[in-house]
Amino acid sequence: DTGVSQNPRHKITKRGQNVTFRCDPISEHNRLYWYRQTLGQGPEFLTYFQNEAQLEKSRLLSDRFSAERPKGSFSTLEIQRTEQGDSAMYLCASSRGGKPYEQYFGPGTRLTVT
């Protein structure tokens, strides 16, 4: 297993368009997390899943954001009607049940909204 993967690595979109990102976690990990990182800041928590259940959502996750993990494997993060303030690095992480705090991150998807 090669770790957490994310696609695409880069996305440039015009304001108002919808975008969708995909995350494939480490195969035996049952928890999957989404974070967002902007310049000069640490990653900020958005939401997490245990298997297919979405257990927590940050208030940062506005109504324009939706995340799914339909079969408890890969996850998608969709942003509708993108705004320039959505420009950031979107990071996915996964962890296993025995050590949920030990999260392993993917390379991220860099979103630029023009």
Place this chain on the structure above:
Amino acid sequence: DQQVKQNSPSLSVQEGRISILNCDYTNSMFDYFLWYKKYPAEGPTFLISISSIKDKNEDGRFTVFLNKSAKHLSLHIVPSQPGDSAVYFCSGATNKLIFGTGTLLAVQP
């Protein structure tokens, strides 16, 4: 409300010397603390963790110290190597990770 603070934006150290990165926190509910290293254009890489009931954890060149009464933790890297040059993030864990703003470590050859 910054629950995890890294007050030093950058640190420069000579190769072979000790690097000490510091972190303060306010949330007493953190179960674990973790340090991550991040290179440009990559995701954070897990380095080392410590349980909130411990005061020290060591893994090779990396040692993390936790002072609960002061709500302070530090990461020691000995000896420092040029490949250690990166941004280091401190984080506290509950169901999720809360990160500090990072410290850029530069190890000079």
